Amino acid sequence: MYWEIMAENRGWGLMEEGWRKGPWTAEEDRLLVEYVKLHGEGRWNNVSRLAGLKRNGKSCRLRWVNYLRPDLKRGQITPHEESIILELHARWGNRWSTIARNLPGRTDNEIKNYWRTHFKKKGKPSSQNAEKSRARLLRRQQFQLQQQQQHQTNTKTILPSFDENDNKLPTFTQLMRQEIVLPSTSDEQGLLYSMINSCAAVPEQASNEDMLMWDGLWNLDDLHGNITNRAYYQPALASNFC
DNA sequence: AACCTAAGCAACCGCGTCGGG
DNA sequence: CCCCGACGCGGTTGCTTAGGT
Structure with missing residues (x-):
């Protein structure tokens, strides 16, 4: 060698x-x-x-x-694994070790390298399964945008520091229960992400609806890792796209 | 055949977190 | 508390290999 x-x-x-x-x-x-x-x-x-x-x-x-490690799986990532990676990355972002825990025998390093070479630069997956996964994600995003257009007039922001003088961050429950219009400026996006990160674990008492909402929050990244501007998300309708 | 470029991957680096003293 | 070492994670680097010109 x-x-x-x-x-x-x-x-x-x-x-x-x-x-x-x-x-x-x-x-x-x-x-x-x-x-x-x-x-x-x-x-x-x-x-x-x-x-x-x-x-x-x-x-x-x-x-x-x-x-x-003896339990490592050698060889190429299978199309099934690839679709799992796509789904989990859409949900969790670059949390490679978390993604790796859902792919027995694969390491975070391996998944990270795979993602970088197959998806990050080209923006094109190499297999049909991956294309399907990607298409599903795109449908979700289009749906979110559609909903945003429909509801733009009567939505309220969850970013408290952007209205009046309230500097307090919302609690998890507040975050989950409100309709969201994502901010369009990078500063506002940063604040939203820090809010999400500040309650990064879903509490035990979270309802199924909360869980759907939570998943939705992590799906708001577009394919290049940026927040989709002013994407609208409504938890009750999210299951249409699962 | 020689060169160039992109893909693939092992390994390193820096930073954050955790637990023990 | 505070410090420090161990560990884990994500980002990055640098090299080989393969394919194209």
């Missing part, structure tokens, strides 16, 4: 503070696997001492999690 040649011959592996860096060799992999067999995962900073590896804990953990 080229990495090993690089590591041996090209100055890779010169150490900063005594740690080797760069590509892993087969021998290093073997030592790390042995270490995990004996001591289990975790305590990565002990690896150098107990396994004789000149790697820092961070590097060891990364190598294990992304490459050496």
Whole structure:
């Protein structure tokens, strides 16, 4: 493998503070696997001492999690996995580790790389399934825009700091119960996102409707990661597009 | 054959969070 | 509380490979 040649011959592996860096060799992999067999995962900073590896804990953990773990699924992302990635990314954004938890055998790094190469630049998925998922998302967004046009006149903003002098952020329940007109300026968008992030977990007492609304909030990103301007979302109707 | 470019992927970096002392 | 180390996460980098000209 080229990495090993690089590591041996090209100055890779010169150490900063005594740690080797760069590509892993087969021998290093073997030592790390042995270490995990004996001591289990975790305590990565002990690896150098107990396994004789000149790697820092961070590097060891990364190598294990992304490459050496026995439960990793090798090979290409399947169309089914791809559609899951699309759906979950539409819902959660760049929460790669969260997405990875829903794809057994796949790592956050793998999913992140896959997304970047397949979707971020081109904006075009490579399979029919992905196209369908994408089309579904587009339908949702079009629907949201349609609803926005219909309701634009009698909607109210959820951004309290934009009306009068109230600086308080809304509670989760307030956020869930109100009709929303998304802001159009970047400052307002930033505030809305910080509001959403400030109650990033759905409370246990949230109703099904709240959950739908919550999903909707996370679906407001457009395909390039920006908030769709003035998109309108109404939870009761969202199920039409699931 | 030589060169160029985009895709793919392993690894690194910086930062945030958490838990123990 | 506060500090510090360990860990996890998301963003980025840098290299190889494959395909096109």
